Amino acid sequence: MQTKILLPEAQMPSHWYNVVADMPTPPDPYLGPDGRPVPPEAMAAIFPMSLIEQEVSAERWIAIPEEVREVLRLWRPSPLFRAHRLEAALDTPAKIYYKNEAVSPAGSHKPNTAVAQAWFNKQAGIKRLTTETGAGQWGCSLALAGQMFGLEVRVYMVKVSYEQKPYRRSLMQTWGAEVFPSPTDMTGAGRKILAAHPDSPGSLGIAISEAVEEAAGRQDTNYALGSVLNHVLLHQTIIGEEAKKQLALVGDYPDMVFAPCGGGSNFGGIAFPFFADKAAGKQVRLVAVEPSSCPTLTKGVYAYDWGDAVGLTPLMHMYTLGHDFMPPGIHAGGLRYHGDSALVSKLYNDGLIEAMAVPQLETFEAGVLFARSEGILPAPESCHAIAATVREAKQCARTGEPKTLLFNLSGHGHFDMTSYDRYLSGELEDFEYPEAAIRESLQHLPKVG
Numbered sequence: 001m002q003t004k005i006l007l008p009e010a011q012m013p014s015h016w017y018n019v020v021a022d023m024p025t026p027p028d029p030y031l032g033p034d035g036r037p038v039p040p041e042a043m044a045a046i047f048p049m050s051l052i053e054q055e056v057s058a059e060r061w062i063a064i065p066e067e068v069r070e071v072l073r074l075w076r077p078s079p080l081f082r083a084h085r086l087e088a089a090l091d092t093p094a095k096i097y098y099k100n101e102a103v104s105p106a107g108s109h110k111p112n113t114a115v116a117q118a119w120f121n122k123q124a125g126i127k128r129l130t131t132e133t134g135a136g137q138w139g140c141s142l143a144l145a146g147q148m149f150g151l152e153v154r155v156y157m158v159k160v161s162y163e164q165k166p167y168r169r170s171l172m173q174t175w176g177a178e179v180f181p182s183p184t185d186m187t188g189a190g191r192k193i194l195a196a197h198p199d200s201p202g203s204l205g206i207a208i209s210e211a212v213e214e215a216a217g218r219q220d221t222n223y224a225l226g227s228v229l230n231h232v233l234l235h236q237t238i239i240g241e242e243a244k245k246q247l248a249l250v251g252d253y254p255d256m257v258f259a260p261c262g263g264g265s266n267f268g269g270i271a272f273p274f275f276a277d278k279a280a281g282k283q284v285r286l287v288a289v290e291p292s293s294c295p296t297l298t299k300g301v302y303a304y305d306w307g308d309a310v311g312l313t314p315l316m317h318m319y320t321l322g323h324d325f326m327p328p329g330i331h332a333g334g335l336r337y338h339g340d341s342a343l344v345s346k347l348y349n350d351g352l353i354e355a356m357a358v359p360q361l362e363t364f365e366a367g368v369l370f371a372r373s374e375g376i377l378p379a380p381e382s383c384h385a386i387a388a389t390v391r392e393a394k395q396c397a398r399t400g401e402p403k404t405l406l407f408n409l410s411g412h413g414h415f416d417m418t419s420y421d422r423y424l425s426g427e428l429e430d431f432e433y434p435e436a437a438i439r440e441s442l443q444h445l446p447k448v449g
């Protein structure tokens, strides 16, 4: 009975997979404030040309530079697990597999793109990177990657997470990064928010505004984003490519693939390589799982909106709850984002992938079941995919269907113990679906065309 399915280092993928090559229609362009497509060069104030080329590429395969592969080999290929003990706990005929991205030094999938972004910026002569972080996973990942290639890193950390997770801050600082609770009074965007809401708990949208503003104002500084953009999802496809090879080693293939969905990067990472098979006619269901309290795909609208809170980014055609939607302070900080990747949004709108929303308490219940059966304590974000998988496995128990289920364990929850404490002591609550707040913020969508 095999539990860990391991790939030798020599079989780590040499190329990233670009889903655009297999989409029935190309993604819509990013638009400027005048409603016209943004020329790629316009993004050069904050990104190196190499990443901008990846952002707009339609090539199916893009080579992973050897210097990036060398760093990725510190933890990759990541193991694929067969969750025998979870299956037994659920008494299900379903086969459950999970890809364990928690084995990276930062504890999640985020370093897969952080390392690539840091390297391409270094190649372009950049000395400093700014970024935002919600859960702290992305900030840690960029701090680690900056350290690997000798770049300075400044992180604007969403204030509510900064307070909930002091040790994420320490980890970023250990890897040499500067960290500030956002909104700060160091940027125009931060000051604007603080003037209107002095007690603002912050949001990813606000922190993005701060980091972009600083990068746009300095020649030696670029901005790095941990999710949402096409090149970020591209770098994460190494997850799904490895998973396919690992499943092939045991002669299996998933009926359904689940991943938590914030900006869409770990979902795209695990799901897109399977989408390539789906586009070629294979049956596989790809399911993005989001919190009921920040239900971007399931309750948002498909519209052009800004990626940040104050409108510094280009307009992206995506599912959005409105750029000034302030999600409740849920514990899965990495899923508190008003929008979603344009690629994920388009595939969802075209009916090629699925989405579901799960309430907070159900996610922690699933996370604790997973910790008690498989031993690994999952990140609250990852608990969303576990909850969805558990629902499906229970359904299989009722119908007797032996489905093969795969989910992405996007990270561990070792820095999320405050949230687990609150769940275990019965203090954690489900947030109502914030219908009035969503309706209000959707009124502020930009007018396009």
Ligand SMILES: Cc1ncc(COP(=O)(O)O)c(C=O)c1O
Residues within 6 Å of the ligand: 108, 109, 134, 135, 136, 137, 138, 226, 227, 228, 260, 261, 262, 263, 264, 265, 266, 267, 333, 334, 335, 379, 381, 382, 410, 411, 412
């Ligand atoms: C562990 C973990 N999983 C999932 C996510 C969600 O982000 P994305 O949808 O971009 O993968 C995050 C974001 O911070 C995260 O830290």
